[in-house]
Amino acid sequence: MIKKYGDNFFDVIVVGSGHAGIEACLATSRMGLKTAVITINLDNMGQMSCNPAIGGLAKGHLVREIDALGGEMGKAIDKTGIQFRTLNTKKGPAVRSSRAQADMFRYKAYMKNIIESVDNLTVIQSMVDSLIVENGKAAGVTLWTGDNIYSDAVILTTGTFLRGLIHIGLFNYNAGRAGDFASNNLSLSLIENGIEIGRLKTGTTPRLDGRTIDFYDLEEQKGEDDFIPFSIADKNITNSISCHITYTNKNTHNIIANDLDKSPLYCGIIKGVGPRYCPSIEDKVVRFKDKERHQIFLERESLESVEYYPNGLSTSLPLQTQLNFLRTIKGLENVKIMRPGYAIEYDYVLPTQLKHSLETKKIEGLFLAGQINGTSGYEEAAAQGIIAGINSVMKIKNLDPLVLGRDEGYIGVLIDDLITLGTTEPYRMFTSRAEYRLLLREDNADFRLCEYGKNIGLLDEVRYSAYKDKLTKFNELKVFLETYENGKYYALLKRPDFSIDDIMPEFKKNIKKFNKDIISRVQLFVKYEGYINRQKEEISRLKKFENVKLGDNIDFNAIPGLSLEVVEKLNKIKPGTIAEASRISGITPAAVSILLMRCRN
Amino acid sequence: MSSLTYEIDTICAISSPPGEGAISIIRASGEDSINILKKIFKPYNDNFYEIKSRRLYTGRVFDFQTESYVDEAACIFIKGPGSYTGDDMFELYPHGGIFNTKYILEIILKLGARLAYNGEFTKRAYLNNKISLVKAEAILEIIKANSLRTLVIANNELNGALEKKINTIKEDYVYLLASVEALIDFPEETFETINEDFFKKAGEASLLIGDLIDSYQNYELNKHGFSVVITGAPNVGKSSILNRMTGKNRAIVSESPGTTRDYIEENLFLSNKPIKIIDTAGLRETAETLEHEGIKRSYGQIKTADSVLYVFDINDLSENEILRNILEEKREILIPIINKVDLLKDEDLNQIKKNIMKAFKFANSPIFISAKTGYGFDEMKKAVHDVILKMESMVKDDIGITTIRQKNLLVKSLNILSKAKDKFMEGQPLELISIDLKDGINALEEIIGGVTGEDVLDLLFKEFCIGK
Numbered sequence A: 001m002i003k004k005y006g007d008n009f010f011d012v013i014v015v016g017s018g019h020a021g022i023e024a025c026l027a028t029s030r031m032g033l034k035t036a037v038i039t040i041n042l043d044n045m046g047q048m049s050c051n052p053a054i055g056g057l058a059k060g061h062l063v064r065e066i067d068a069l070g071g072e073m074g075k076a077i078d079k080t081g082i083q084f085r086t087l088n089t090k091k092g093p094a095v096r097s098s099r100a101q102a103d104m105f106r107y108k109a110y111m112k113n114i115i116e117s118v119d120n121l122t123v124i125q126s127m128v129d130s131l132i133v134e135n136g137k138a139a140g141v142t143l144w145t146g147d148n149i150y151s152d153a154v155i156l157t158t159g160t161f162l163r164g165l166i167h168i169g170l171f172n173y174n175a176g177r178a179g180d181f182a183s184n185n186l187s188l189s190l191i192e193n194g195i196e197i198g199r200l201k202t203g204t205t206p207r208l209d210g211r212t213i214d215f216y217d218l219e220e221q222k223g224e225d226d227f228i229p230f231s232i233a234d235k236n237i238t239n240s241i242s243c244h245i246t247y248t249n250k251n252t253h254n255i256i257a258n259d260l261d262k263s264p265l266y267c268g269i270i271k272g273v274g275p276r277y278c279p280s281i282e283d284k285v286v287r288f289k290d291k292e293r294h295q296i297f298l299e300r301e302s303l304e305s306v307e308y309y310p311n312g313l314s315t316s317l318p319l320q321t322q323l324n325f326l327r328t329i330k331g332l333e334n335v336k337i338m339r340p341g342y343a344i345e346y347d348y349v350l351p352t353q354l355k356h357s358l359e360t361k362k363i364e365g366l367f368l369a370g371q372i373n374g375t376s377g378y379e380e381a382a383a384q385g386i387i388a389g390i391n392s393v394m395k396i397k398n399l400d401p402l403v404l405g406r407d408e409g410y411i412g413v414l415i416d417d418l419i420t421l422g423t424t425e426p427y428r429m430f431t432s433r434a435e436y437r438l439l440l441r442e443d444n445a446d447f448r449l450c451e452y453g454k455n456i457g458l459l460d461e462v463r464y465s466a467y468k469d470k471l472t473k474f475n476e477l478k479v480f481l482e483t484y485e486n487g488k489y490y491a492l493l494k495r496p497d498f499s500i501d502d503i504m505p506e507f508k509k510n511i512k513k514f515n516k517d518i519i520s521r522v523q524l525f526v527k528y529e530g531y532i533n534r535q536k537e538e539i540s541r542l543k544k545f546e547n548v549k550l551g552d553n554i555d556f557n558a559i560p561g562l563s564l565e566v567v568e569k570l571n572k573i574k575p576g577t578i579a580e581a582s583r584i585s586g587i588t589p590a591a592v593s594i595l596l597m598r599c600r601n
Numbered sequence B: 001m002s003s004l005t006y007e008i009d010t011i012c013a014i015s016s017p018p019g020e021g022a023i024s025i026i027r028a029s030g031e032d033s034i035n036i037l038k039k040i041f042k043p044y045n046d047n048f049y050e051i052k053s054r055r056l057y058t059g060r061v062f063d064f065q066t067e068s069y070v071d072e073a074a075c076i077f078i079k080g081p082g083s084y085t086g087d088d089m090f091e092l093y094p095h096g097g098i099f100n101t102k103y104i105l106e107i108i109l110k111l112g113a114r115l116a117y118n119g120e121f122t123k124r125a126y127l128n129n130k131i132s133l134v135k136a137e138a139i140l141e142i143i144k145a146n147s148l149r150t151l152v153i154a155n156n157e158l159n160g161a162l163e164k165k166i167n168t169i170k171e172d173y174v175y176l177l178a179s180v181e182a183l184i185d186f187p188e189e190t191f192e193t194i195n196e197d198f199f200k201k202a203g204e205a206s207l208l209i210g211d212l213i214d215s216y217q218n219y220e221l222n223k224h225g226f227s228v229v230i231t232g233a234p235n236v237g238k239s240s241i242l243n244r245m246t247g248k249n250r251a252i253v254s255e256s257p258g259t260t261r262d263y264i265e266e267n268l269f270l271s272n273k274p275i276k277i278i279d280t281a282g283l284r285e286t287a288e289t290l291e292h293e294g295i296k297r298s299y300g301q302i303k304t305a306d307s308v309l310y311v312f313d314i315n316d317l318s319e320n321e322i323l324r325n326i327l328e329e330k331r332e333i334l335i336p337i338i339n340k341v342d343l344l345k346d347e348d349l350n351q352i353k354k355n356i357m358k359a360f361k362f363a364n365s366p367i368f369i370s371a372k373t374g375y376g377f378d379e380m381k382k383a384v385h386d387v388i389l390k391m392e393s394m395v396k397d398d399i400g401i402t403t404i405r406q407k408n409l410l411v412k413s414l415n416i417l418s419k420a421k422d423k424f425m426e427g428q429p430l431e432l433i434s435i436d437l438k439d440g441i442n443a444l445e446e447i448i449g450g451v452t453g454e455d456v457l458d459l460l461f462k463e464f465c466i467g468k
């Protein structure tokens, strides 16, 4: 019999304190539930195991969405970032994205500090060996010391730790990441409970000693001082470093090509599937033979360290080869490696086994978030973490889960993709994955999601009122433009060759009180209004199909007219609605018609 | 995603059987029915703004493009859910000509409806709970069978070739989309030749789409048979030839020149090939207005002819300017016919033939006939048949589209593509160009099947070196 309300009972247990685990445990404890976060190494909460940066294309969107729901990531990076930039400024406003270099040591110190300062949160350093499941429900975890901890919900955010295996050349060893233990038993416990598991691979670059890099001739990339902070309520950021750009060359490629026989990737030792969007340098050299050089960004990891991250050089070649090819690169002629680059293989759970709440379909009360669901990236992890945290609370309180639509946020797209499409490589967010890209902009993340954050009781008053204030100002300026001189300037602004700067002198007085953020939001709104309305119309038309349920027990084999391939896909993914079915790759319009007919029956 | 919006569009089709009749029926179903009807149909007496359900109106058909009335018609509006499909519907009953019916359909399409698939009205009826599943499944079989049959028809022997061709276009499109997405999602990468490649692919795709659009005309031609135009100077016996060929006394024959005024068209089979044989007004300079108009039409027919029978009277084989001009364009398909050989006695036909070939440089050798006795008609038919075979072998490939629906979708796709190309050139926001390109692909998808976001990313990673 489980003893409730004792020292070993919590409402929610969060396993792992990476970027997913942090958002999850902060959400549950801030929403008032007694939470335990269990991590293998308390020194590495919020560790940036790969590149020292937050944001980037589509990822910047995620960070702002997390912030609008009441998450921590945006605030953390605003305070601990050392270089901030907006990407795609020349490409069109809807796909602009924010990116920041983090001081990785300060970042994790900030996170540890926050975790230690919230109410309701107990922090435990230990390793979880298995899940306690009673009557198909998650009831707690067993630690490697043999102790049991009980709870009503368990959130697993294990990152790359499940049976993590690190490769450096032909040498390999068990680890969750360089310097931390792997978790070798938990996947078995999942398998025993009927959860299907796959294997993925990812990798990272060597870390270089900055004192041995010659920056003199390298192209410099500076931060932007008028960067709009990630978090709604934050006022400013500080740029304290520049990044530098260099390139690989023929010699680099030759050295790599010559040593491919020592690559675990090309010798077939690595079985896990790696991400195509983040190939190792050996992969790039092999697959794009014609390309004469590849761009490398040299990114400083911390103001308190000389370690540099050479972005673009992920590799699992032997240490000596790494050094050899590095030294062919301009600026790195005398470089020293402080930590080798490596590849890591790890277990993940096939995400089609999840519900949109991130609860597993098989085990009630078990939630999964982050790389365990097959994603990659800190932001993707944090986004799932906050949703899993919120929904574990909703579940315990018997409330409807928070499920964001594909038209409401990149978070919605991310989770819906995972659940309806699954993934066979580490899944990364891209703006092209969002069909309503014009609606899902970074600049309006707060307009889209703050009310949700407020309603569920996670978003604090400071951020909520900052959002309210922006909303009021936005409407004020919009109405002003609509009415001023009969909307003459509103119409002018719609033209591609006019920007608000061109017409500003006409009414400078009137809009002095609006800051840059609001002005650019309104400008964007006006310019894109036509397209935006079109997308909104499409959404409302499709809404009809979001409600056409397929039913849990539908036997796709029994439906005449569906091809074998389609039946196989449907059986695997078991879409809940017609709309979900239509998004599965390989499901033809004809198949959708057939399903529509069926479910009307 | 787009597949779902199909279910909400207002659909439209000609419901009467193909060909001429007393009246045609055009049917539409969907939310927009009433708005479209109000734009195309103006009743004689009633105030149409208070249109009543299930009431027959008479009036005129309005073409918003030319701002003119194009036909008279009756129509009925049936409010959903009491209609056959359960949606708002209308039926329009214009005169039963082939051209006017198609033209009215095109207007309705331009007003925002889309062409219905086979069985789609019934499918709607099912979706709106108007008919049973058993019935609907039967219709579904038809929908499937039809799309297959369409392909079979289009490709004759080369099954699936049309789909393959459209897929090639789609691949080009996906490449364009992948380029745009690469530029958006990987702003820090350098793609050296991406602009060049974009325009190259866009150009290729445009050409392919254009070819397919053109193929529709070919298909229509094939469907209606080859046209064989009988021409020549007045009174050489053209109408007599038509009459004998068809075995009917269709055209008026008289000894005065300039008898035939408007052209006369008859259908017949020539060794299993459907052909359209057209008798025209004899060609000459004339001040008479009616005859002049007839001659103008003759030239129109000659222009679109697949084969031309140029008829001489054996007693007048002189060369003339008119024939010279026709020959310039139609030499390969023109067959010289020398009529009234029954009037000639003991002349050497071979010598005449030689002289003519010298004078006019015909590509096909002259045939001597008599419309009076029927002499030489078999040889003439064989000559026409040979020209048909020659024409057929000249058509590059047999892959083509077969319906206006397909043609409209291709035209739409082509327009969108050229807009996207312009915007790319002008440096407009890429996320907007991406929307255009997706619309362009959607139009193709309506002909064959889907492209997912994953397909775009697949190509992107394959083609572009990406990754930090």
Ligand SMILES: Nc1nc2c(ncn2[C@@H]2O[C@H](COP(=O)(O)OP(=O)(O)OP(=O)(O)O)[C@@H](O)[C@H]2O)c(=O)[nH]1
Residues within 6 Å of the ligand: B233, B234, B235, B236, B237, B238, B239, B240, B241, B252, B253, B254, B255, B256, B257, B258, B259, B260, B261, B280, B281, B282, B283, B339, B340, B341, B342, B343, B369, B370, B371, B372, B373
């Ligand atoms: N003897 C003889 N008379 C013919 C022959 N074919 C036509 N005719 C006569 O030639 C005259 C003109 O015949 P049509 O068939 O009306 O000639 P057409 O070329 O149609 O003349 P238009 O329509 O006026 O251009 C009529 O009197 C016919 O009877 C033929 O093979 N032999």
Ligand SMILES: [Mg+2]
Residues within 6 Å of the ligand: B238, B239, B240, B251, B252, B253, B259, B260, B280, B282
């Ligand atoms: Mg005549």
